[in-house]
Amino acid sequence: MIDVLYFAWVRERIGLPKERVETEAATVAELIEELKAREDRYAMAFSDLASLRVAVDQDLTDFDAPLAGAREVAFFPPMTGG
């Protein structure tokens, strides 16, 4: 089980901020494929990976990052702080 978090327009498109996901995905990319297969709202949210960023256990990383031992994965658009 892994906690999956969504922020900003990703959260709005999927319709929830956080969920627990039962997954055997080895990488972030595999997790994304599993989520996209669920429902249209996921497929839409993940349709353009260039407009998304991912953090695993609160560190920014890449879509090919491994999920072994990860507790938390977050998906969000490029950040706009400052």
Next chain:
Amino acid sequence: MGVRVQQEAFDAGAELNAFSSDVDGAGAVVTFNGVVRNDGGDMAGMEIEHYPGMTERALGQIRDEAMSRWSLEGALVIHRYGPLKPGDTIMMVATAARHRADAFAAAEFLMDYLKSRAPFWKKEARATGEEWVSSKQEDEDALDRWS
């Protein structure tokens, strides 16, 4: 001194005075305040979303990096989240060093990194509706000069 993420407004002048007295011996203190612009004249306000936990962690890492790159007596980052109105102060950074070059460079580094590496997202509310602010390529490009 350090990193603070908060919803409440803060008094940038009072923060600067407190910071300056903590870094006794610094010859140079640089501060930057980010303020909500009234772009286009129809901005009703903005909502800043963030990733509790990661925000503090990312800002802490960025601050640590600044402290190790330059000879600083101190560095402070305060960033707000939640609803804000035009004219409200969003955030501030302050750096202190013996000489001004280090303080200016570290303040610019902190700003460049927290704009596109700290997990904040701005949503603007205008007369025409609400819209997430897009990230800018120039903000991403600004990081290149530090690598």
